[in-house]
Amino acid sequence: MSGEFDVIARIRARAGTRSDVVLGIGDDAALLTPSPGMQLVVATDTLNCGVHFPAETAPYYIGWKSLAVNLSDLAAMGAQPAWCSLSLSMPQADDAWVDAFIDGFMALASMHGVALIGGDTTRGSLSICVSVIGFVEPGHALKRDGAKAGDDIWVSGTLGDAAAALSLWQSGQAMPAALRERLDRPTPRIALGCALSGIANACIDVSDGLLADLGHICKASGVGAEVDVDSLPASSTFFAFTGEDLETRRHLQAAGGDDYELCFTAPADAGRHVEDAARSSGVAVTRIGRITKAHGVRALLDGDAWQPISVGHEHFSG
Amino acid sequence: MSGEFDVIARIRARAGTRSDVVLGIGDDAALLTPSPGMQLVVATDTLNCGVHFPAETAPYYIGWKSLAVNLSDLAAMGAQPAWCSLSLSMPQADDAWVDAFIDGFMALASMHGVALIGGDTTRGSLSICVSVIGFVEPGHALKRDGAKAGDDIWVSGTLGDAAAALSLWQSGQAMPAALRERLDRPTPRIALGCALSGIANACIDVSDGLLADLGHICKASGVGAEVDVDSLPASSTFFAFTGEDLETRRHLQAAGGDDYELCFTAPADAGRHVEDAARSSGVAVTRIGRITKAHGVRALLDGDAWQPISVGHEHFSG
Numbered sequence: 001m002s003g004e005f006d007v008i009a010r011i012r013a014r015a016g017t018r019s020d021v022v023l024g025i026g027d028d029a030a031l032l033t034p035s036p037g038m039q040l041v042v043a044t045d046t047l048n049c050g051v052h053f054p055a056e057t058a059p060y061y062i063g064w065k066s067l068a069v070n071l072s073d074l075a076a077m078g079a080q081p082a083w084c085s086l087s088l089s090m091p092q093a094d095d096a097w098v099d100a101f102i103d104g105f106m107a108l109a110s111m112h113g114v115a116l117i118g119g120d121t122t123r124g125s126l127s128i129c130v131s132v133i134g135f136v137e138p139g140h141a142l143k144r145d146g147a148k149a150g151d152d153i154w155v156s157g158t159l160g161d162a163a164a165a166l167s168l169w170q171s172g173q174a175m176p177a178a179l180r181e182r183l184d185r186p187t188p189r190i191a192l193g194c195a196l197s198g199i200a201n202a203c204i205d206v207s208d209g210l211l212a213d214l215g216h217i218c219k220a221s222g223v224g225a226e227v228d229v230d231s232l233p234a235s236s237t238f239f240a241f242t243g244e245d246l247e248t249r250r251h252l253q254a255a256g257g258d259d260y261e262l263c264f265t266a267p268a269d270a271g272r273h274v275e276d277a278a279r280s281s282g283v284a285v286t287r288i289g290r291i292t293k294a295h296g297v298r299a300l301l302d303g304d305a306w307q308p309i310s311v312g313h314e315h316f317s318g
Numbered sequence: 319m320s321g322e323f324d325v326i327a328r329i330r331a332r333a334g335t336r337s338d339v340v341l342g343i344g345d346d347a348a349l350l351t352p353s354p355g356m357q358l359v360v361a362t363d364t365l366n367c368g369v370h371f372p373a374e375t376a377p378y379y380i381g382w383k384s385l386a387v388n389l390s391d392l393a394a395m396g397a398q399p400a401w402c403s404l405s406l407s408m409p410q411a412d413d414a415w416v417d418a419f420i421d422g423f424m425a426l427a428s429m430h431g432v433a434l435i436g437g438d439t440t441r442g443s444l445s446i447c448v449s450v451i452g453f454v455e456p457g458h459a460l461k462r463d464g465a466k467a468g469d470d471i472w473v474s475g476t477l478g479d480a481a482a483a484l485s486l487w488q489s490g491q492a493m494p495a496a497l498r499e500r501l502d503r504p505t506p507r508i509a510l511g512c513a514l515s516g517i518a519n520a521c522i523d524v525s526d527g528l529l530a531d532l533g534h535i536c537k538a539s540g541v542g543a544e545v546d547v548d549s550l551p552a553s554s555t556f557f558a559f560t561g562e563d564l565e566t567r568r569h570l571q572a573a574g575g576d577d578y579e580l581c582f583t584a585p586a587d588a589g590r591h592v593e594d595a596a597r598s599s600g601v602a603v604t605r606i607g608r609i610t611k612a613h614g615v616r617a618l619l620d621g622d623a624w625q626p627i628s629v630g631h632e633h634f635s636g
Contacts, residue, residue, distance in 0.1 A: 022357060026538070027462050028394040028522060029361035031454070034352045039340060042435060043347035044403040044449060048442035076346040085362040087447045117360060124366035129405045129447035131362060136349070144345050204346060220344070 007093055007121045011086070014102050015116040016109055018082065030117040032083060038135040043073035049126035054169060059097045061184035063104030066128040068186045069207065071112060072260040074134045075193035076205040078142040081134035083117045084109065089124035104185075112190055142196060142203035142264065147221035151201055151265035151291040154274060156189050156283050158235040159210055160249065163256020164242070178237040186260035192285075195277035196264060203264035209255040211308060214263055215297045225297045227289035229254055229306050254299055255308040265291050325411055325439045329404070332420050333434040334427055336400065348435035350401060356453040361391035367444035372487060377415045379502035381422030384446040386504045387525065389430060390578040393511035394523040396460040397452040401435045402427065407442035422503075430508055460514060460521035460582065465539035469519055469583035469609040472592060474507050474601050476553040477528055478567065481574020482560070496555040504578035510603075513595035514582060521582035527573040529626060532581055533615045543615045545607035547572055547624050572617055573626040583609050 012025040023031035034040060047066045049055050067084060074081045086105065090097070109116060114132070161182035168175045169183075189205075196203060202221055204213045211227065218225050232253040234242075242249040266274050271287070278285040289300075299306045330343040341349035352358060365384045367373050385402060392399045404423065408415070427434060432450070479500035486493045487501075507523075514521065520539055522531045529545065536543050550571040552560075560567040584592050589605070596603040607618075617624045 023459070023461065028391040029359045029397065029450075029452075031395070031459050032358040032360060033456075034358055036354070040350040040352055040358075040451075041347045042350060042401070042403065042451070044405050044437050044447075046405040046407060046438055046440050046442075046447060048407055048440055051441050073346040077349070079347065083360070085360065085449060087362055087364040089364060089366055089445060119362050120364055122364050122366055123369050124364075124445055125443040127407060127442055127445055129362075129364060131403060131449045132347075133358075133360070133451075138351075141341070141349050143341065 007098055010095065010098055011102055011116070014106050016106060016114070018113065018115040020082065021115050021117055024115065024117045032117065035135050039138050039141065041074055041077050041079035041134045041136050041141065042131065043070050044129065044131040045069045045073065046127060046129040057184065059100040060104035062128065063101035064108050064185050066130050067105050067108050068188050068260065070130045070132040071108070071188035071190060072186065072205040072207070074132055075189045076142065076203050076262055077136060078140060078193045078197035078203065079134040079136040080194060081112050081114050081132050081190065084114050084130055084132045086116060086119035087129040088119065088121045089127040091123070091126065136197070140197045142193065142200050144202055144204055144217050144220035147202035147217050147223050147265040147291050149223055149291055149293040150268055152268050152271065152287050153214065153225060153227065153263065153265050153289040153291060154285050155206070155210065155233065155263045155288050156192055156261045156278070156285050158233045158238065159206065159259050159261060160238050160253035160256055161235050162186065162258035163252040164238055166258065167252070176237050176241060178235065179241065183258060186258065188260060189262045189283060191281035192262055192278060192283050195281050199270055199273045199277055200264040200266045203262055206259045206261045206263050207257055209257045210263060211254050211297050211299060217265065218295065218297055224292040224295045225289055226292055227297065227299050229299050229301050231286065231288045233284065233286040250306070251308050325416055328413065328416055329420055329434070332424050334424060334432070336431065336433040338400065339433050339435055342433065342435045350435065353453050357456050357459065359392055359395050359397035359452045359454050359459065360449065361388050362447065362449040363387045363391065364445060364447040375502065377418040378422035380446065381419035382426050382503050384448050385423050385426050386506050386578065388448045388450040389426070389506035389508060390504065390523040390525070392450055392452045393507045394460065394521050394580055395454060396458060396511045396515035396521065397454040398512060399430050399432050399450050399452040399508065402432050402448055402450045404434060404437035405447040406437065406439045407445040409441070409444065454515070458515045460511065460518050462520055462522055462535050462538035465520035465535050465541050465583040465609050467541055467609055467611040468586055470586050470589065470605050471532065471543060471545065471581065471583050471607040471609060472603050473524070473528065473551065473579055473581045473606050474510055474596070474603050475579040476551045476556065477524065477577050477579060478556050478571035478574055479553055480504065480576035481570040482556055484576065494555050494559060496553065497559065501576060504576065506578060507580045507601060509599035510580055510596060510601050513599050517588055517591045517595055518582040518584045521580055524577045524579045524581050525575055527575045528581060529572050529615050529617060535581070535583065536613065536615055542610040542613045543607055544610055545615065545617050547617050547619050549604065549606045551602065551604040568624070569626050
């Protein structure tokens with residue numbers, strides 16, 4: 001079994017480089033040169049085994065996802081990621097596990113030119129805490145508090161796949177690969193987030209569930225929202241999986257978490273700019289509703305109020 | 319019992335402010351304005367219950383220490399801290415526990431003008447992951463790799479107190495308050511680290527044990543070290559505790575961890591500058607040895623080689 005310093009050495013050898021990393025892993029702290037004139041954007045998210053991923057998840061996917069959920073937060077700000085740190089707690093050192101974990105983590109990091117600049121490894125329950133630092137031009141960040149009554153509400157990609165995969169997993173059924181990929185290997189919408197800067201009025205990533213996350217935008221902006229539940233975009237695999245069970249479909253799409261798509265609002269006359277941004281980013285976007293003066297998030301079905309079984313999930317609330 | 323968002327609200331209300339925090343807790347990520355022309359210094363450290371602190375530690379001290387160990391890393395770089403993030407995993411929400419934890423965390427943060435700018439709360443084994451970001455002038459960081467043969471080796475404050483407290487705790491004995499304070503509420507040597515910038519050639523904070531941490535400097539710098547074991551500075555409480563048991567005293571001072579003092583090297587003719595820096599920072603410093611061309615760290619007792627029972631500690635190595 002390796003000691004802590006061997007684990008660090010294994011990780012350090014894979015950390016990636018950037019010209020703005022003056023000193024990476026190996027000292028008391030990292031030294032970095034920020035881009036002149038840019039604001040820093042910092043996000044931190046922890047994944048705990050059994051809470052945020054099933055214990056039997058392959059380490060490659062745990063590595064990927066622990067970075068992806070943080071990059072997704074930067075995408076939701078319209079920021080370009082640059083550096084990340086990784087704190088890894090695990091019950092015992094396991095070289096093969098660490099190597100596969102870092103394979104997944106760095107596969108995503110290198111796709112976005114992100115360097116791993118520090119962190120630590122400690123003994124404990126399996127838990128991964130990642131921080132990501134990126135840049136945005138001053139005044140260009142996509143915040144939650146900018147939605148305005150009359151804005152269109154948009155969502156990227158498709159909704160419900162990850163929640164469908166999780167429900168299959170939890171009930172011990174086989175999962176179609178396309179759904180499983182969405183749960184295990186979410187795609188942070190970095191390019192779309194950056195392209196929406198200057199177009200969208202507010203943005204959030206869908207991690208707790210669409211209605212819950214849209215609720216955060218509405219609360220921060222002092223507005224409300226109406227969402228047409230049957231307009232929510234779905235993948236063909238998701239359609240095949242849910243079949244004729246429309247209520248399950250609606251619940252998974254409106255209240256299921258872990259999709260890591262972007263939900264954003266933009267002025268009604270900015271539709272063409274939104275679609276141009278989506279095209280240049282290689283991801284589809286769908287208009288799903290409208291921001292209202294009246295507070296609260298209302299899900300509508302053929303114009304009537306519709307209520308999901310549960311709206312998102314809170315940790316500690318069970 | 320509170321939900322996750324109530325816990326976040328409790329923490330957010332206490333986060334502190336700085337003019338360079340454009341957007342703090344409450345969005346997908348924080349927005350920060352770095353100081354023009356400065357390098358960023360980033361450290362991350364995790365504390366797990368039962369590994370880094372005994373389960374019965376009071377939450378105030380857990381909060382203090384989880385920030386202190388990170389500020390100590392910045393001190394060892396000669397950096398001025400500015401912002402921190404906090405990821406808190408706990409088995410269940412507990413308002414009184416969180417309030418006391420944040421009391422300790424923010425007591426130290428406000429002493430150093432550090433704002434809490436983000437993080438998350440999740441369900442899991444009790445674990446605290448903190449990241450700290452600070453500034454240093456380009457070229458002024460204290461790194462581990464700058465020690466030169468002939469340098470004096472110095473250490474701040476006193477050594478052994480925290481290890482003595484831990485050994486008493488582990489054997490179920492009463493602890494003198496002065497020792498317990500050193501274990502529970504370590505003092506990051508921020509002012510000293512900043513004052514040593516431009517004077518010291520290399521620096522590290524003593525977390526794993528003096529000889530182990532000095533070994534990191536020697537390895538990074540391609541040099542060795544000789545340390546006079548009986549020159550290590552001790553507090554009067556520590557002297558009273560160890561009494562005539564000189565071997566226990568030496569082992570606790572040379573190999574015990576958790577003191578969070580600075581160990582640094584400086585040219586032999588810089589002694590007066592070192593002492594001026596110490597005086598202006600309000601902390602004592604003691605010369606404990608000399609950097610050598612010959613590799614390895616040698617502990618000496620009256621000029622003869624002396625061997626501690628264990629040299630520092632590694633996680634995963636047990």
